Amino acid sequence: MQNIRIEKTTCPKEKPGNDNPLTFGTIFTDHMFEMDYEVGKGWYDPRVVPYHKLEMEPSCMVFHYGQEMFEGLKAYKTEDERVLLFRPDKNIERANRSNSRLCIPEIPEDVFLDALKAVVNVDQDWIPTKPGTSLYIRPFVIATDPFLGVRPSYTYKFMIILSPVGAYYASGLNPVKIWIEDEYVRAVKGGIGEAKTGGNYVASLASQVKAHDEGYSQVLWLDGVHRKYIEEVGAMNIFFKINGVVVTPDLNGSILPGVTRNSVISLCKEWGIPVEERQISVDEIVKAGKNGTMEECFGTGTAAVISPVGELRFGDDRMPIGGGKIGELTQKFYDTITGIQLGEISGPEGWIVEVK
Known part of the structure; x- marks a missing residue:
C-alpha cells in the first residue's frame, strides 16, 4: 500500500491516571487514522493525524440514509511492553462483509491491517495496563456525498479512533x-x-x-x-x-x-x-x-x-x-x-x- 503519512499532535492530551476508573468509550487518544475514497480513484491518502472534529456538509448521505459500517477490536500491552492485537484478521474480514452488504467499497486487508498497526503504534502509550483494561479500537466508514438521493455514495471516509477502556459493564465480571x-x-x-x-x-x-x-x-x-x-x-x-x-x-x-x-x-x-x-x-x-x-x-x-x-x-x-x-x-x-x-x-x- 501507499506509505502512511504520520502527523503528530503538538498539543497532547493528559492521559488518565492509573488510579482513575475508565468508563467505557468516553476518553479518546491523541491521534486517529483517516483515508478517503472516490469512485474511479479507489482508497487514497492514508494518514495518522491528530484527533479532530469533522467538518462535513449537512447533506452528507450518511446523515440521511445511514450508509456506514463500524468495527470494534482491542489492543493490549504485555509486561515486556509488546503491543498485541487479538485476531484482527477476523474483524477485517467481517468489516468487508459488512461493506459488501451496505454497498461500501471493500478495504484491502493489508491496507486495513497496516492502518490498525500504524495508529495503535503512534498512540501505544495510551494503552492501559491495569487488570481488565485495554485500548478499544473503533474503525468505521461513512458515506460523504452531499446528495439527497437514495443510492450508494461515490465518496467515503475510513477512520479509526482509539479509546482506553475498562469493563464494558459497570458490574465487571459479575453476572x-x-x-x-x-x-x-x-x-x-x-x-x-x-x-x-x-x-x-x-x-x-x-x-x-x-x-x-x-x-x-x-x-x-x-x-x-x-x-x-x-x-x-x-x-x-x-x-x-x-x-x-x-x-x-x-x-x-x-x-x-x-x-x-x-x-x-x-x-x-x-x-x-x-x-x-x-x-x-x-x-x-x-x-x-x-x-x-x-x-x-x-x-x-x-x-x-x-x-x-x-x-x-x-x-x-x-x-x-x-x-x-x-x-x-x-x-x-x-x-x-x-x-x-x-x-x-x-x-x-x-x-x-x-x-x-
Missing part, C-alpha cells in the same frame, strides 16, 4: 441480568442483521430503555419472523450450557458473527467440550431454566469479552442462573481468552498479531 424481548425485533434474515452497522443498534434502543427500567442490563432478541428462536444480545452473542453441552444460535443471516463467539467455539472443540450451533427456542431456554438443566449462561463480545449472565427474564418467567456467581466454564473462557490477549497464554496460531 448481568438479561431481558428476553417479545415485542420489538432487531433484524430478519435477508436484512442487515449480520452487518455491523448503526441501524441494527438504533433499532434496539426502545427495548433497551424498557429493559433498563426493569433493572436489566441488556436485551436478548428473538427472531423477527416466528418471535420464538433465540438470536443475540444487544452487544453480545449468547451461549448456554445445558446438560453439559454448550449451545449457541447458529448464524442464520440475521446474527452478527462475533469474533469472540468464534473463539469460544474453537476453544470448546480444542478442549473436547460438546458444542452445538443450532436453532434454540425460547421455550427450551425457559424449560432449562425452570428444571435446573441450565448450568451456565454467558455473552461474548469484543467490549465485554465474556459476560456471565445471572438471570434471564421472559415475560413473567424469571430464571436465575448459577446462584448469582460466575460459572466454572464461563470463568475458564474468560481467563483463557484474556490470557491469550495479554500474551500470558499461547493461543492457536494466528490469534495474536504484534504491532511493530
Whole structure:
C-alpha cells in the first residue's frame, strides 16, 4: 500500500491516571487514522493525524440514509511492553462483509491491517495496563456525498479512533441480568442483521430503555419472523450450557458473527467440550431454566469479552442462573481468552498479531 503519512499532535492530551476508573468509550487518544475514497480513484491518502472534529456538509448521505459500517477490536500491552492485537484478521474480514452488504467499497486487508498497526503504534502509550483494561479500537466508514438521493455514495471516509477502556459493564465480571424481548425485533434474515452497522443498534434502543427500567442490563432478541428462536444480545452473542453441552444460535443471516463467539467455539472443540450451533427456542431456554438443566449462561463480545449472565427474564418467567456467581466454564473462557490477549497464554496460531 501507499506509505502512511504520520502527523503528530503538538498539543497532547493528559492521559488518565492509573488510579482513575475508565468508563467505557468516553476518553479518546491523541491521534486517529483517516483515508478517503472516490469512485474511479479507489482508497487514497492514508494518514495518522491528530484527533479532530469533522467538518462535513449537512447533506452528507450518511446523515440521511445511514450508509456506514463500524468495527470494534482491542489492543493490549504485555509486561515486556509488546503491543498485541487479538485476531484482527477476523474483524477485517467481517468489516468487508459488512461493506459488501451496505454497498461500501471493500478495504484491502493489508491496507486495513497496516492502518490498525500504524495508529495503535503512534498512540501505544495510551494503552492501559491495569487488570481488565485495554485500548478499544473503533474503525468505521461513512458515506460523504452531499446528495439527497437514495443510492450508494461515490465518496467515503475510513477512520479509526482509539479509546482506553475498562469493563464494558459497570458490574465487571459479575453476572448481568438479561431481558428476553417479545415485542420489538432487531433484524430478519435477508436484512442487515449480520452487518455491523448503526441501524441494527438504533433499532434496539426502545427495548433497551424498557429493559433498563426493569433493572436489566441488556436485551436478548428473538427472531423477527416466528418471535420464538433465540438470536443475540444487544452487544453480545449468547451461549448456554445445558446438560453439559454448550449451545449457541447458529448464524442464520440475521446474527452478527462475533469474533469472540468464534473463539469460544474453537476453544470448546480444542478442549473436547460438546458444542452445538443450532436453532434454540425460547421455550427450551425457559424449560432449562425452570428444571435446573441450565448450568451456565454467558455473552461474548469484543467490549465485554465474556459476560456471565445471572438471570434471564421472559415475560413473567424469571430464571436465575448459577446462584448469582460466575460459572466454572464461563470463568475458564474468560481467563483463557484474556490470557491469550495479554500474551500470558499461547493461543492457536494466528490469534495474536504484534504491532511493530
